[in-house]
Amino acid sequence: MQRLQEILGKKVMPGDEVCTVEEFLPGLGTFEKGGIVRAAWAGMTEVDMITRTVFVKPFRDIFKIPSRETVIVGIVTVVKDEFAIIKVVGDIKGHTYPTGFTGLLHISQASDRHVKDLYEVIRVGDIVKAKVLSDSPPYNLTLKGPKFGVLLSFCGNCGSIMKKSGPDTLKCPRCGRVEKRKLSIDYGRLKGLLL
Numbered sequence: 601m602q603r604l605q606e607i608l609g610k611k612v613m614p615g616d617e618v619c620t621v622e623e624f625l626p627g628l629g630t631f632e633k634g635g636i637v638r639a640a641w642a643g644m645t646e647v648d649m650i651t652r653t654v655f656v657k658p659f660r661d662i663f664k665i666p667s668r669e670t671v672i673v674g675i676v677t678v679v680k681d682e683f684a685i686i687k688v689v690g691d692i693k694g695h696t697y698p699t700g701f702t703g704l705l706h707i708s709q710a711s712d713r714h715v716k717d718l719y720e721v722i723r724v725g726d727i728v729k730a731k732v733l734s735d736s737p738p739y740n741l742t743l744k745g746p747k748f749g750v751l752l753s754f755c756g757n758c759g760s761i762m763k764k765s766g767p768d769t770l771k772c773p774r775c776g777r778v779e780k781r782k783l784s785i786d787y788g789r790l791k792g793l794l795l
């Protein structure tokens with residue numbers, strides 16, 4: 601999880617080390633030499649978790665900022681009782697944010713249902729799709745509505761990608777652990793979102 605945050609959304613110059621081939625396979629804008637995946641051009645790193653591939657998106661495509669109603673993709677970095685902090689790394693139209701923006705999710709915006717515990721909604725390391733409620737950073741976010749919620753999650757036990765096993769329920773295919781989340785209807789469909 602920690603490592604994914606280091607790899608994803610990083611500004612790179614040609615030749616910069618991105619990750620190892622064991623972590624991600626080299627995709628567009630990268631090349632591999634001696635087991636190390638490096639940037640082929642200047643841009644920002646993105647990953648496709650399904651194919652375990654890393655890409656570098658050129659800078660010319662990226663300078664844009666979110667505003668009210670923008671649907672963003674982010675990584676959960678902090679979860680407290682009443683709020684969570686989400687690093688906003690891009691939007692669903694394919695714009696990426698080189699340095700990331702701070703997004704805040706209050707528990708009242710976490711779900712359409714009443715939520716007692718934010719840990720039943722999201723956890724650190726989850727990749728989420730959310731709607732922006734404010735015009736400048738830190739962005740207030742909402743997960744209300746079927747499209748919004750967790751897009752990808754990793755097992756708290758063994759780190760495998762969790763599979764959807766019921767409404768707002770995930771199950772680990774490797775160790776069998778079951779966890780609750782507020783899932784997006786697009787759970788698991790990460791491919792193409794940030795590319």
Ligand SMILES: [Zn+2]
Nearest residue numbers: 755758772775
């Ligand atoms: Zn597991």
